[in-house]
Amino acid sequence: MTRAVLVLVLALAAAPAGLGAQGYRLRLDLRGQAVSYRGVALDSILASDTVSGVGGGPVTPDGIAAQCVPDEPYCSFFRPGPTQRSDPLSTTADLTAWGFGISGLSLHVLARGGADLGDAAVSWPGTTPALQLLEGYAEYAQPRYLIRLGRQTQAAPIGFTGFDGASATARDARLGLEATGYVGWGLADASALPVTSAALNPLDDFQPVERQLVAGAAAGFRSAHFDLRWSYERQVDRRSDYFVSERTRVDAALRPLPGWSVTASGMYDLAQALWGNVDLRLAWQARSDRVDASVGVSRYRPDFDLWTIWGAFSPTAYRSVDGSLDLVPWRGFSVHLTGQAYQYDPTGADAPLVDVQSSGWRFGWDGSYALSGRWTLDAGYHAEFGPGASSRGFTGGAAYAAGGHVNLSAHAGTLDRPLEFRLDDASVWMFGGTVDYRPAGRWSVSADATRYVESRKRPDTAGFDWNQLRLSARVSLFFGSEVRPGGVPAAVESMPEAPR
Amino acid sequence: MIAALLLLLVQAQGVGPDSVRFDHAKHAKLFPSCVGCHTGAARAGAPLYPDSAACAACHDGTVERRVHYVPPPDSLRTNLRFSHLAHQARAPQAQCVTCHQEADTDWMAVRLPVVRRCLDCHGIRTAHLEAPDTACATCHYPLASATRLTRSDIAGFPEPPSHRTQGFADGAHGRLAEAGAPVAASCATCHSRNFCLECHVDAPERPAIQALAEDPRGAAIAVTLHAPGSHADPDFLRVHGAASRLPAATCATCHTRQSCLTCHVATPAVAQALPAAGPGRGTGAIVTRRPPPWHTAAFTRHHAPTAATAAQTCAGCHTRSDCLECHRPDAAGAGAYHPAGFLAQHPAAAYARESSCNTCHNPGQFCVSCHKSAGLVASGTLGAGYHDANRFFLLGHGVAARQSLETCTSCHVERDCLTCHSALGGRRFDPHGPGFDAARLLKKNPEVCTACHGTAIPTQ
Numbered sequence: 001m002t003r004a005v006l007v008l009v010l011a012l013a014a015a016p017a018g019l020g021a022q023g024y025r026l027r028l029d030l031r032g033q034a035v036s037y038r039g040v041a042l043d044s045i046l047a048s049d050t051v052s053g054v055g056g057g058p059v060t061p062d063g064i065a066a067q068c069v070p071d072e073p074y075c076s077f078f079r080p081g082p083t084q085r086s087d088p089l090s091t092t093a094d095l096t097a098w099g100f101g102i103s104g105l106s107l108h109v110l111a112r113g114g115a116d117l118g119d120a121a122v123s124w125p126g127t128t129p130a131l132q133l134l135e136g137y138a139e140y141a142q143p144r145y146l147i148r149l150g151r152q153t154q155a156a157p158i159g160f161t162g163f164d165g166a167s168a169t170a171r172d173a174r175l176g177l178e179a180t181g182y183v184g185w186g187l188a189d190a191s192a193l194p195v196t197s198a199a200l201n202p203l204d205d206f207q208p209v210e211r212q213l214v215a216g217a218a219a220g221f222r223s224a225h226f227d228l229r230w231s232y233e234r235q236v237d238r239r240s241d242y243f244v245s246e247r248t249r250v251d252a253a254l255r256p257l258p259g260w261s262v263t264a265s266g267m268y269d270l271a272q273a274l275w276g277n278v279d280l281r282l283a284w285q286a287r288s289d290r291v292d293a294s295v296g297v298s299r300y301r302p303d304f305d306l307w308t309i310w311g312a313f314s315p316t317a318y319r320s321v322d323g324s325l326d327l328v329p330w331r332g333f334s335v336h337l338t339g340q341a342y343q344y345d346p347t348g349a350d351a352p353l354v355d356v357q358s359s360g361w362r363f364g365w366d367g368s369y370a371l372s373g374r375w376t377l378d379a380g381y382h383a384e385f386g387p388g389a390s391s392r393g394f395t396g397g398a399a400y401a402a403g404g405h406v407n408l409s410a411h412a413g414t415l416d417r418p419l420e421f422r423l424d425d426a427s428v429w430m431f432g433g434t435v436d437y438r439p440a441g442r443w444s445v446s447a448d449a450t451r452y453v454e455s456r457k458r459p460d461t462a463g464f465d466w467n468q469l470r471l472s473a474r475v476s477l478f479f480g481s482e483v484r485p486g487g488v489p490a491a492v493e494s495m496p497e498a499p500r
Numbered sequence: 501m502i503a504a505l506l507l508l509l510v511q512a513q514g515v516g517p518d519s520v521r522f523d524h525a526k527h528a529k530l531f532p533s534c535v536g537c538h539t540g541a542a543r544a545g546a547p548l549y550p551d552s553a554a555c556a557a558c559h560d561g562t563v564e565r566r567v568h569y570v571p572p573p574d575s576l577r578t579n580l581r582f583s584h585l586a587h588q589a590r591a592p593q594a595q596c597v598t599c600h601q602e603a604d605t606d607w608m609a610v611r612l613p614v615v616r617r618c619l620d621c622h623g624i625r626t627a628h629l630e631a632p633d634t635a636c637a638t639c640h641y642p643l644a645s646a647t648r649l650t651r652s653d654i655a656g657f658p659e660p661p662s663h664r665t666q667g668f669a670d671g672a673h674g675r676l677a678e679a680g681a682p683v684a685a686s687c688a689t690c691h692s693r694n695f696c697l698e699c700h701v702d703a704p705e706r707p708a709i710q711a712l713a714e715d716p717r718g719a720a721i722a723v724t725l726h727a728p729g730s731h732a733d734p735d736f737l738r739v740h741g742a743a744s745r746l747p748a749a750t751c752a753t754c755h756t757r758q759s760c761l762t763c764h765v766a767t768p769a770v771a772q773a774l775p776a777a778g779p780g781r782g783t784g785a786i787v788t789r790r791p792p793p794w795h796t797a798a799f800t801r802h803h804a805p806t807a808a809t810a811a812q813t814c815a816g817c818h819t820r821s822d823c824l825e826c827h828r829p830d831a832a833g834a835g836a837y838h839p840a841g842f843l844a845q846h847p848a849a850a851y852a853r854e855s856s857c858n859t860c861h862n863p864g865q866f867c868v869s870c871h872k873s874a875g876l877v878a879s880g881t882l883g884a885g886y887h888d889a890n891r892f893f894l895l896g897h898g899v900a901a902r903q904s905l906e907t908c909t910s911c912h913v914e915r916d917c918l919t920c921h922s923a924l925g926g927r928r929f930d931p932h933g934p935g936f937d938a939a940r941l942l943k944k945n946p947e948v949c950t951a952c953h954g955t956a957i958p959t960q
Contacts (some may be wrong), residue, residue, distance in 0.1 A: 039874025067885025067943030076884040122873040191862035200864035206914035227809035242945040251808035265806035271944040289793045306945040315905040324798035334796045349898025356899040380935025388851030421887040
């Protein structure tokens with residue numbers, strides 16, 4: 001992949017001046033953070049060295065609960081791990097160039113460079129490899145069709161599928177019809193790396209030796225009141241010629257009356273003959289824009305590729321009902337309420353020794369009040385209870401538009417995070433501030449500093465306090481052949497007039 | 501009489517900061533006729549106003565006190581198409597007092613001529629500002645020809661009642677202007693092309709506008725571009741694309757391509773039907789890019805079906821980079837999707853699948869790598885006691901695993917599970933649950949089966 005980026009950069013640099021693009025847009029986002037995190041460290045102790053704790057179980061002499069197995073000489077326990085520091089830096093470049101002498105031809109590159117300048121022993125997620133090409137394709141666009149060639153992401157309803165290959169879309173805007181097909185060598189799910197990359201396999205698990213072949217198709221119909229789209233995608237292991245995944249999905253949206261909409265979607269896993277995620281939603285928005293409400297029922301079931309064994313473990317789905325309400329009681333004041341309750345399907349794996357919840361719910365509200373043109377206050381609360389982990393907490397903040405394109409804000413929050421499967425309840429306070437400067441030009445800068453005060457609360461002495469200051473800064477730079485920072489390319493300005 | 505009219509005009513406008521005003525009534529017994537002083541009203545080439553020497557004949561400091569009188573210019577700041585000589589030639593019976601004096605008043609009780617008098621003589625039966633379109637040019641020059649009028653004069657033009665009627669600003673004014681091909685004369689009386697350019701982007705394509713002369717002073721008349729009633733419909737933003745393609749669409753009246761491209765950055769072709777901003781065109785409507793009303797907080801969570809069925813609608817405002825900002829996040833950057841402090845909150849969100857983590861985060865690259873650094877991954881024999889809320893968790897983890905398998909895989913790899921769940925060794929616990937279709941899986945990818953069963957794959 002790194003080679004692909006280099007080839008692309010060299011090709012751009014080597015382009016003769018005469019073929020230089022008439023227009024381009026380049027956005028650079030430079031981001032840096034300074035964070036630390038702290039986990040746990042597995043340790044062991046001779047069973048004979050443990051003592052009896054408050055509850056009668058074995059603990060280390062310094063009070064940390066230990067796990068002892070009968071007839072085993074050693075007991076294991078987790079002591080607080082060392083504080084680790086990460087200073088991740090990243091640069092994302094988004095380049096679009098056009099005007100190569102062929103009307104409709106353009107070049108798109110979205111690349112990212114990253115590095116972690118913190119402790120050598122750790123690596124912030126996403127910083128390896130240092131250079132990643134998210135997208136890099138040539139596009140030929142005409143009103144009735146579009147062709148892309150190169151590394152691209154197919155934003156199909158089935159998922160965001162990245163691949164190196166070709167895609168073609170044909171459309172008839174008058175009839176509202178559109179059809180898409182694509183094929184190529186796939187990238188790993190939610191990554192710009194191929195599945196063979198070592199960066200995706202930090203634990204040295206089973207890993208495919210070849211990239212999968214991706215092929216998909218979609219067709220859609222749009223109208224003023226009804227939209228429909230069908231999608232299909234298969235991924236095949238090129239070495240064995242077996243399926244990695246095969247899924248199809250249907251999405252529909254109905255707008256029977258102004259302000260009312262019904263959306264529905266359903267995915268079916270053809271490889272495992274199982275229904276996947278399903279969603280049905282009714283939404284209403286008042287003509288005044290002061291009330292917006294939606295209710296929905298949905299089903300969530302995780303998908304696993306067939307070159308892992310996880311699908312054979314029969315992950316269960318949950319069904320949920322949820323609703324949300326947005327209110328604007330008066331100008332400048334808005335409230336958002338949301339709630340969801342969910343229930344897992346039977347797992348068929350009940351065990352008498354361990355009681356695991358099979359349902360959960362969550363609720364939250366947040367409000368925003370614009371005191372004036374300069375001041376805005378925000379507050380919110382969320383609570384959720386469910387199997388595995390729960391959380392609840394308040395957030396609040398104030399933002400001040402200082403003028404001169406400067407915005408200042410302060411925020412604070414609390415969080416309690418009980419875990420069901422581990423005696424590790426965390427309590428976190430956080431407060432900080434952000435400054436944002438966006439001159440109406442070609443650059444912007446923002447910086448954030450937040451103090452976290454966290455207590456890992458346990459009945460034994462493995463609990464610890466972990467306070468830290470997190471810093472982040474971001475600079476965005478905009479370049480382009482057009483003068484206007486609003487993003488209107490010069491080529492667009494010179495487009496021929498349509499016949500009148 | 502005619503001279504008196506002009507004199508009054510001068511009086512109304514003033515003749516200079518140091519000049520006295522001539523009081524006609526006070527001099528009533530001295531002057532038997534108007535044209536004795538205002539000779540230009542009766543004789544071509546003569547000045548309309550007397551010079552100061554005429555006053556000094558009496559106001560010499562002995563007979564009368566001296567006065568400082570400066571005659572106004574003959575050419576006044578007016579757009580009146582008026583000539584005393586022409587009127588005198590066509591209506592020799594008319595006297596100065598016909599227009600400049602009310603009936604039955606004393607000699608030289610002059611006043612400004614009332615417009616009504618003009619209208620009556622010319623046979624116009626309406627109010628002044630409601631005169632028929634063809635009547636304006638009878639008395640008035642087009643604005644561009646009234647070169648002595650200042651911007652403030654023009655800004656003070658009275659607004660005709662017709663301009664206040666409903667719909668006049670939307671389309672009625674255009675129909676009125678185009679009724680008098682190439683442009684109604686009444687428009688040209690008060691307006692120049694520059695006035696139209698305050699709004700009209702399509703000025704070069706409008707013959708009526710082009711028929712008006714160019715005169716920057718025309719912009720002195722204040723005008724505000726208001727969105728037509730159709731734009732107030734809450735659904736307008738959603739349907740405006742289709743409406744703009746209708747034959748009767750009039751978007752180009754007020755919108756340039758820049759209006760479209762303020763939002764439609766990713767699909768510049770939609771703007772092709774509109775003119776680009778440039779000389780000779782009005783600025784038109786200034787469009788502000790903002791989220792449509794239906795992009796509420798709930799929409800963020802549930803936009804998938806909408807985005808799936810009408811991706812082109814999304815593409816109207818969004819580029820692919822916008823999607824990838826969240827759906828393939830830059831882990832090293834400040835995330836835009838999750839709220840501040842989400843790292844501390846993420847276990848709960850991940851367990852309950854508040855959103856599908858794997859849509860955006862590759863478990864190996866994102867979750868496992870970080871959990872490995874934090875000592876959270878299974879690195880040795882299972883049962884070390886990490887899930888210490890229940891000391892028998894390992895023996896009864898099935899429910900938790902099937903409910904939150906994605907979460908398990910953020911710390912565990914396949915070999916952890918195969919320790920017990922393999923037909924080839926270990927405790928040979930069957931991992932398959934309700935709904936497992938062995939035959940289907942065998943057909944699609946038997947390599948999955950071989951991980952646990954080797955070559956002895958059961959068919960049921």
